[in-house]
Amino acid sequence: MSAEVIPMKPKKRIGSQEPTRSVILPYEYSLGNEAIKIYEKSKRKAFDWQRFLTDAILALNDEGLWTHMTFGFSVPRQNGKNEVIAIRERYGLEKGERILHTAHRTTTSAAAFNRLLAILEESGLEEGEDFHKIKATGRESIELHNGGRIDFRTRTSTGGLGESFDLLVIDEAQEYTDDQRSALMYTIAASPNPQTIMLGTPPTPISSGTVFTKYRENTLQGSLEDSGWAEWSVDKQSDVRDKELWYQTNPSLGLRVSERNIQSEVGDDDIDFNIQRLGHWIQYNQKSAISEREWKELAVESLPKLKGKLFVGIKYGHDGENVAMSIAVKTEDDKVFVEAIDCQTLRNGNAWIINFLSKADIQQVVIDGANGQKILEEAMKQAKLKQPILPTVKEIIVANAMFEQALFQQTIQHKSQPSLFQVVTNCEKRNIGTNGGFGYRSQIEENDIALMESMILAHWACSEAKEPKKQKIRY
Numbered sequence: 001m002s003a004e005v006i007p008m009k010p011k012k013r014i015g016s017q018e019p020t021r022s023v024i025l026p027y028e029y030s031l032g033n034e035a036i037k038i039y040e041k042s043k044r045k046a047f048d049w050q051r052f053l054t055d056a057i058l059a060l061n062d063e064g065l066w067t068h069m070t071f072g073f074s075v076p077r078q079n080g081k082n083e084v085i086a087i088r089e090r091y092g093l094e095k096g097e098r099i100l101h102t103a104h105r106t107t108t109s110a111a112a113f114n115r116l117l118a119i120l121e122e123s124g125l126e127e128g129e130d131f132h133k134i135k136a137t138g139r140e141s142i143e144l145h146n147g148g149r150i151d152f153r154t155r156t157s158t159g160g161l162g163e164s165f166d167l168l169v170i171d172e173a174q175e176y177t178d179d180q181r182s183a184l185m186y187t188i189a190a191s192p193n194p195q196t197i198m199l200g201t202p203p204t205p206i207s208s209g210t211v212f213t214k215y216r217e218n219t220l221q222g223s224l225e226d227s228g229w230a231e232w233s234v235d236k237q238s239d240v241r242d243k244e245l246w247y248q249t250n251p252s253l254g255l256r257v258s259e260r261n262i263q264s265e266v267g268d269d270d271i272d273f274n275i276q277r278l279g280h281w282i283q284y285n286q287k288s289a290i291s292e293r294e295w296k297e298l299a300v301e302s303l304p305k306l307k308g309k310l311f312v313g314i315k316y317g318h319d320g321e322n323v324a325m326s327i328a329v330k331t332e333d334d335k336v337f338v339e340a341i342d343c344q345t346l347r348n349g350n351a352w353i354i355n356f357l358s359k360a361d362i363q364q365v366v367i368d369g370a371n372g373q374k375i376l377e378e379a380m381k382q383a384k385l386k387q388p389i390l391p392t393v394k395e396i397i398v399a400n401a402m403f404e405q406a407l408f409q410q411t412i413q414h415k416s417q418p419s420l421f422q423v424v425t426n427c428e429k430r431n432i433g434t435n436g437g438f439g440y441r442s443q444i445e446e447n448d449i450a451l452m453e454s455m456i457l458a459h460w461a462c463s464e465a466k467e468p469k470k471q472k473i474r475y
Helices: 032-042 048-057 081-094 106-122 178-188 211-220 243-249 259-265 270-276 292-296 351-359 373-382 393-409 418-424 450-464
Strands: 021-023 070-074 098-103 131-134 139-144 149-154 167-170 195-200 227-231 306-316 322-331 336-345 362-368 427-432 437-442
Touching: 021 211, 032 048, 032 081, 032 106, 048 070, 048 081, 048 227, 070 211, 081 098, 081 106, 081 139, 081 149, 081 167, 081 195, 098 106, 098 178, 106 139, 106 149, 167 178, 178 195, 178 211, 195 211, 211 227, 243 259, 292 418, 306 351, 306 373, 306 450, 322 351, 322 450, 336 351, 336 418, 336 450, 351 373, 362 373, 362 450, 393 427, 393 437, 393 450, 418 450, 437 450
Parallel strands: 070 195, 070 227, 098 149, 098 167, 167 195, 306 362
Antiparallel strands: 021 227, 131 139, 139 149, 306 322, 322 336, 427 437
């Protein structure tokens, strides 16, 4: 009788437990194991990647001081990066440290407080007997009877002034601003062994902070002393459906995050997915959305060789006063040439638009602006013109993101129109939706951003259009 062969159960796949990029200074000893033991009294288990970060954060130099006086790390959302901080804070409380945990939002600060409180209670500690808590929105605190204390605060430009701590935690570090840093950096100056930890995700186009980005760049370049860094990321914008990249950039995939969860996040906004789920760091111009130099570099002296039909973008202004129209067309070298047609008061009606659309060789028209798009759509119908696209909010977000990427990649061309130059080089980003989407607004009150927005719509329609298939003739 032959022996029964029992098939081996395939080993469960998990995300990479090692960061894709890191700067960890050499060290001889770490208190990481001790911290993990204290944490795991709560019956929680630390993942290998969380242990790796804990070891690096709690590494000691020859003098018994922290190897990394500052440590930053970036991990895509919902992987458990805040648990690493909870491990560090739980250890600090046990050793009698004064800790300040700051976050951008009150909800994040409150969540961090509740997380650490749960760890203490799950470890068998009791309020009143072992620790005291204060639960006041935006100003929570926990104090152990051994003297260890942690305060949870929402960040402001003055928060923390006059107080002294041993450990400073910067949660949601992508929103950490220079003025907040100026207010907080001296709160740990009097500590005999201070440490600052920054954690977050790569900034989106609307993130207000610059400190996290600068720190990352300087640490990776090796220009900062006593500083460490770790990140899980892709180094370029990538295919959102590439599961290999999911496992590369999400260390808790297969542990607390499932493929199904990530699959449900795949949508129309590839850029946001790259940032939030694949950890991609996109370079943004923080001070000026589009500089004069950037726009001038895209200018051409003479009209390039064009191919195909025109794409028209029409935008009714947010103030309900003006409507703007621009065009875009493909060039022979596969760039997109853009040009503003006009921006007129709504009092002039839509006749000038219909007149242009009737005479030009147009492939597609895009109209945005609730105060006029339906009226113009009906007027186009009456004139027997092709039905226009009325874009969704998601499509507007995509259009703006595509325009920005085209700027970076220099795939746009224009003829240096003064009207367009004025508005494009004096604009700033504004938030659209809740998932990192952005649009533009004018920095100068008298400039109508509608002209720029119409150009962006035309560029989007032109960029998204597929090349017409050439007819094959067979005999």
